[in-house]
Amino acid sequence: MMASPGNYVKIEFPSVTENIKFARTAAAIYATDHFEAITVDEVDEIKVAVSEAVSNAIVHGYGHGNGLVRLTMSIEDGAIVIVVEDEGKGIDDVDWAKEPTNTTSPDEHMGLGLVFINEYMNDVTIMSQPGHGTVVRMVKVPSRQRTGAA
Amino acid sequence: MSVRTKRLGQTLLVHLDGELDLHSSEPFKQTVLQAFASDRRLRNVVLLMNGVSFVDSSGVGAILGRYRDAVARGGRLAVVGLQVPVKRVFELSGMLKILPEYESEGHALANL
Numbered sequence: 001m002m003a004s005p006g007n008y009v010k011i012e013f014p015s016v017t018e019n020i021k022f023a024r025t026a027a028a029i030y031a032t033d034h035f036e037a038i039t040v041d042e043v044d045e046i047k048v049a050v051s052e053a054v055s056n057a058i059v060h061g062y063g064h065g066n067g068l069v070r071l072t073m074s075i076e077d078g079a080i081v082i083v084v085e086d087e088g089k090g091i092d093d094v095d096w097a098k099e100p101t102n103t104t105s106p107d108e109h110m111g112l113g114l115v116f117i118n119e120y121m122n123d124v125t126i127m128s129q130p131g132h133g134t135v136v137r138m139v140k141v142p143s144r145q146r147t148g149a150a
Numbered sequence: 151m152s153v154r155t156k157r158l159g160q161t162l163l164v165h166l167d168g169e170l171d172l173h174s175s176e177p178f179k180q181t182v183l184q185a186f187a188s189d190r191r192l193r194n195v196v197l198l199m200n201g202v203s204f205v206d207s208s209g210v211g212a213i214l215g216r217y218r219d220a221v222a223r224g225g226r227l228a229v230v231g232l233q234v235p236v237k238r239v240f241e242l243s244g245m246l247k248i249l250p251e252y253e254s255e256g257h258a259l260a261n262l
Contacts, residue, residue, distance in 0.1 A: 017171075017172045017173035017176075018173050020171050020172055020173055021169060021171060021173065021174075024204075041234075041235070041238075044204075044234075044235040044238075047204060048204075048206050048235075048239065051171055051172075051204075051206040051208075052206055052207060055171065055172045055206065055207075055208055058172070059172070112207040112210065112211075112242075112243050113206075113207045113208075115207075115242070115243075116206065116207055116239070116242065116243075119242060
């Protein structure tokens, strides 16, 4: 059965690291629920992409401080659309942030988060306004299109 | 994520189980740092990762940090038992160009 038009799932949670695992697990369940033929590799790729986007919101958006992260998942034209939003400090230069090894983080982060997102998702759009937050929209098109019972 | 360690001469064996991300990489990092701080002879690390089903860039960063700790002591860090999704992340991040991967704990210990 096809997903109902306009149906979506939205989850909002505080910007604490213990929620990262929940977010990627929720995305994996959403993907397998709507595309029963999705491959294990594709689900793993979604998990990595969501983990990176949520980690970025916590580390870069809010600098490990208080804030809210929103994860929205929907189905559009045979694709899973995942949006991760924060209302943190935003990204001054999105193109710079996309470059491997470029990171504003002083510790052990390697600047690979956006590299993984771009590698594992079919389409990625990052919208950011300094001082107002960041929206990362990621699209995954499962290679096998048989849909689930959702 | 569970982190269990065992000392074998100059080598710290670290059993990891679970998913390694920004949250769970902190106890892993602290466990290795504390072991290094409490025993000056330790210089190598073998990560036994058969039970790790997920790693993202934060997990990769935490492992790279421990690799640097080992190298700073004149030692090495090796990995054992990478599951398919973990190996893909390692390959994509270039980790396997600097970290030796072995089939078993025995192979790793014999080659360090």
